[in-house]
Amino acid sequence: MHAAQLWELLLERLQNECGCSRAELAARLGSSEQELERWIAEGMLPVERLLRAFPQEAARALRDAVLGIPKRPPQGWRPSPQQPDVEAPVKEPWRSPALSDVQRRFLLECMIWAREFDLALIRLYRQGRVFGGVFAQIGNEATAVGTAYALRPTDPIFPMHRDIGAHFVRGQDLKALLATHFARQGSLTRGTDGTVHYADPARRIYGNISHLGAMLPVAVGYALAARLRGEDTVVLTYIGDGGAQTGEFHEAVNFAAVQRLPVVVVIENNQYAYSTPNQLEYACEFLADRALGYGCFGEVVDGTDVELVYDACRRAVERARAGEGPTLLETITFRVRGHAEHDDAGYVPEPIRRYWEARDPLQRYEQLLQRHGVLTAQQIEQLRQQIREQLRAAVEEVLARPYPPPEEAYRNVFIEPEADSQGH
Numbered sequence: 001m002h003a004a005q006l007w008e009l010l011l012e013r014l015q016n017e018c019g020c021s022r023a024e025l026a027a028r029l030g031s032s033e034q035e036l037e038r039w040i041a042e043g044m045l046p047v048e049r050l051l052r053a054f055p056q057e058a059a060r061a062l063r064d065a066v067l068g069i070p071k072r073p074p075q076g077w078r079p080s081p082q083q084p085d086v087e088a089p090v091k092e093p094w095r096s097p098a099l100s101d102v103q104r105r106f107l108l109e110c111m112i113w114a115r116e117f118d119l120a121l122i123r124l125y126r127q128g129r130v131f132g133g134v135f136a137q138i139g140n141e142a143t144a145v146g147t148a149y150a151l152r153p154t155d156p157i158f159p160m161h162r163d164i165g166a167h168f169v170r171g172q173d174l175k176a177l178l179a180t181h182f183a184r185q186g187s188l189t190r191g192t193d194g195t196v197h198y199a200d201p202a203r204r205i206y207g208n209i210s211h212l213g214a215m216l217p218v219a220v221g222y223a224l225a226a227r228l229r230g231e232d233t234v235v236l237t238y239i240g241d242g243g244a245q246t247g248e249f250h251e252a253v254n255f256a257a258v259q260r261l262p263v264v265v266v267i268e269n270n271q272y273a274y275s276t277p278n279q280l281e282y283a284c285e286f287l288a289d290r291a292l293g294y295g296c297f298g299e300v301v302d303g304t305d306v307e308l309v310y311d312a313c314r315r316a317v318e319r320a321r322a323g324e325g326p327t328l329l330e331t332i333t334f335r336v337r338g339h340a341e342h343d344d345a346g347y348v349p350e351p352i353r354r355y356w357e358a359r360d361p362l363q364r365y366e367q368l369l370q371r372h373g374v375l376t377a378q379q380i381e382q383l384r385q386q387i388r389e390q391l392r393a394a395v396e397e398v399l400a401r402p403y404p405p406p407e408e409a410y411r412n413v414f415i416e417p418e419a420d421s422q423g424h
């Protein structure tokens, strides 16, 4: 990293983590402000003074800079799992310099689709219309949409059970999705699986493999195959905070780092793996900190801020495409519903729920777009109503379809052996 970039990182981090102004920084380094400005301008780093004045913060920032870890939220930003500060002010969402207002409207539309799709499925589940479980993604809209949008349409994605937003970014066929959940004709799994284990190779969507962690080696294998074929491809895959504690996660990330494969692993940290809270899942501060151990890039972002997520993922995709290897991108979010609709999530303490309610990704983005004149409240409401109407009509049509013929259950289960020359 260039000295000027290093200074930029240090200044940002020291300001965020220690609340240090330039004048205070100069004083703590035992220099004048003028001298500090000269050091910055000339790219001179008084490393010893920095480490003496800010032992932990400077060491961490320098270590991250050397390993290419560009960003980390300010200390104390993450709510304490035991005692979140319910009154903490909600940060103004980030505005990406890389997005136009047309793109912003598209992001919002995909997020509304994801939310409305879930709300409809929850209702239909209660009516006994849905086969299998409903794993609502509410709270994860910004993460799924922001990450998937950072790719080219030809790059493969391996979504998890809470990434329906990524499907909408890819223009997934609404009726095919509904047919899958209702096990009707036209289902992406031909009616053989009622949950979220569907793929759609035509849209370069692969996964989701049920066994936690098992999808990562497959995604990493895809990246290796693409490289061997000489394709210019970046693979995006997702894992939960619980899934990140499996052996397969470790093997896949290690292999990707060793091979410097073009992979972005989004760790959707929604605070709970089923009923197990973060503090009983792992002992490090951030899961993306593990990137140091693997020797790859790592970044932690607020997963409820869609443009922040998009920018972080875009950086990771650019690095991957440039041959710089994988990134662990940890997005901090909250699973608003239970693990699935059979689970009332009564184990989530009320203050935690309240903390995250104030950070609803959809509400934050809608307000941001209104404040900046991208859309009015009325236009957003109109969009939501249009989406609801399309959903209602699609549900009605798909529920009227027949179930797949029984023979479908036997297709793709066994490989039919080819007859030999004697007809055996």
Ligand SMILES: Cc1ncc(C[n+]2csc(CCOP(=O)(O)OP(=O)(O)O)c2C)c(N)n1
Pocket: 162, 210, 211, 212, 239, 240, 241, 242, 243, 244, 268, 270, 272, 273, 274, 335, 339
């Ligand atoms: C090997 C294996 N064990 C258990 C399960 C059941 N299971 C599915 S999702 C899940 C919790 C996953 O938690 P996390 O990875 O944090 O994702 P989240 O559901 O919170 O999005 C469990 C225990 C499974 N699918 N595979």
